[in-house]
Amino acid sequence: GAVVSQHPSRVICKSGTSVKIECRSLDFQATTMFWYRQFPKQSLMLMATSNEGSKATYEQGVEKDKFLINHASLTLSTLTVTSAHPEDSSFYICSAKSILAGARELFFGEGSRLTVL
Amino acid sequence: AQSVTQPDIHITVSEGASLELRCNYSYGATPYLFWYVQSPGQGLQLLLKYFSGDTLVQGIKGFEAEFKRSQSSFNLRKPSVHWSDAAEYFCAVGAGGGNKLTFGTGTQLKVEL
Numbered sequence: 001g002a003v004v005s006q007h008p009s010r011v012i013c014k015s016g017t018s019v020k021i022e023c024r025s026l027d028f029q030a031t032t033m034f035w036y037r038q039f040p041k042q043s044l045m046l047m048a049t050s051n052e053g054s055k056a057t058y059e060q061g062v063e064k065d066k067f068l069i070n071h072a073s074l075t076l077s078t079l080t081v082t083s084a085h086p087e088d089s090s091f092y093i094c095s096a097k098s099i100l101a102g103a104r105e106l107f108f109g110e111g112s113r114l115t116v117l
Numbered sequence: 118a119q120s121v122t123q124p125d126i127h128i129t130v131s132e133g134a135s136l137e138l139r140c141n142y143s144y145g146a147t148p149y150l151f152w153y154v155q156s157p158g159q160g161l162q163l164l165l166k167y168f169s170g171d172t173l174v175q176g177i178k179g180f181e182a183e184f185k186r187s188q189s190s191f192n193l194r195k196p197s198v199h200w201s202d203a204a205e206y207f208c209a210v211g212a213g214g215g216n217k218l219t220f221g222t223g224t225q226l227k228v229e230l
Contacts, residue, residue: 004160034217034218043221043223044218091158104149104168104216108160108163113158
């Protein structure tokens with residue numbers, strides 16, 4: 001099956017710094033990627049939809065200036081958590097949809113655990 | 118807006134026993150339905166999906182699920198559970214051609230040896 005890779009898998013940073021998380025589709029091109037956030041022992045909450053070459057669409061309640069999303073190519077989307085604070089600590093997961101016509105399945109990355117001290 | 122309910126937060130079964138995880142959804146049109154499994158600290162692996170057609174769907178690792186429109190349900194089943202099946206299971210409904218997924222709160226499966 002298709003592979004989506006996230007990097008880094010774990011990151012620890014100091015409060016006030018910015019952290020970038022990468023999401024790559026390794027063996028397919030993705031027009032659309034999605035970013036989710038998962039709190040401990042909770043479900044995944046969609047944060048934003050990232051479309052290649054255009055601005056991301058954020059879900060209600062998600063601060064677009066805090067969570068910057070860039071989808072510069074058909075295989076890479078990045079999530080930057082700006083001026084991170086301890087409450088931003090979470091598990092961030094991306095998913096990608098193939099560019100192929102009729103593709104309806106999403107492929108998920110393995111997640112990135114962010115800890116803000 | 119779509120929603121998913123997984124009534125069981127935790128389920129414990131003995132190895133070799135059968136398993137059924139419940140999922141109810143709310144969606145105004147024909148839903149795209151998914152079951153995912155997540156091991157601790159890992160991403161999601163797709164077990165199976167329903168888009169249309171046969172309402173009994175076969176997935177990986179011996180799992181199956183049945184779509185019942187009249188009950189708005191998409192329950193996951195496995196005839197004989199293995200210890201390696203212990204994980205968190207998420208049901209999801211997809212809007213917009215299956216793109217925008219809404220997840221249930223998950224069911225934590227524990228398998229007793």
